[in-house]
Amino acid sequence: MPITFNINSVEKDENAFPENAGRVRSGMVANGRPMSLDSWRFTLTNKEIAEKVAAKFGGTPETWDNVKEPWQVLTEGLTELDITINSPRALSANMVLWGRKAIIRECSGVVQNDGKPCVCPSDTFERKQAGKDGTGCEPSLFAAFTIDGLEELGSFVYRSGAWTAAEDWSAAEEAVAKIDGPVKAKLITELVEFTTKDGE
Numbered sequence: 001m002p003i004t005f006n007i008n009s010v011e012k013d014e015n016a017f018p019e020n021a022g023r024v025r026s027g028m029v030a031n032g033r034p035m036s037l038d039s040w041r042f043t044l045t046n047k048e049i050a051e052k053v054a055a056k057f058g059g060t061p062e063t064w065d066n067v068k069e070p071w072q073v074l075t076e077g078l079t080e081l082d083i084t085i086n087s088p089r090a091l092s093a094n095m096v097l098w099g100r101k102a103i104i105r106e107c108s109g110v111v112q113n114d115g116k117p118c119v120c121p122s123d124t125f126e127r128k129q130a131g132k133d134g135t136g137c138e139p140s141l142f143a144a145f146t147i148d149g150l151e152e153l154g155s156f157v158y159r160s161g162a163w164t165a166a167e168d169w170s171a172a173e174e175a176v177a178k179i180d181g182p183v184k185a186k187l188i189t190e191l192v193e194f195t196t197k198d199g200e
Helices: 047-057 124-133 163-179
Strands: 003-009 020-030 033-044 071-074 080-085 091-098 103-107 138-147 155-160 183-189
Touching: 033 047, 033 183, 047 071, 091 163, 138 163, 138 183, 163 183
Parallel strands: 020 155
Antiparallel strands: 003 183, 020 033, 033 071, 080 138, 080 183, 091 103, 091 138, 138 155
């Protein structure tokens, strides 16, 4: 699921993390299996926020099985969001190796957080395979932002572990750091379909 940022600077604002309104997602679980979506999905903290998101982007507010964000809105044809990232602290791209309940190690792809050199393979293909095998770090991407036209709702969060998003994410993180926030941006999703060896 490639995710793209288009960055433009705006005036500085120290309020990096307004009150959380919910999450923006590019996938869901259907029949017990994860699936990617071709349009943004919102999971929201309450019904009022869900109704306002639906009024702006379409879709119908509905409940789903989640305690923190019990409402969701599935949109159609919504692949771009105009957003404001209020601070460099609101955007991060790290590499993380998870254990069953906690992080085993975390790195930038070059240096671990403890200052030691990253022990993951330097070759991208080998690094991805190590991540798949559970022995190497994988992308851990985070963004907190307000959505233009819905600023009064507070901040939304997007998280991803997709390798396809990591390159764009790192470039966006560098751009935001240089501007020193906040920035106007577009969050763009694109569904990429492929056939597995099993023909699925």
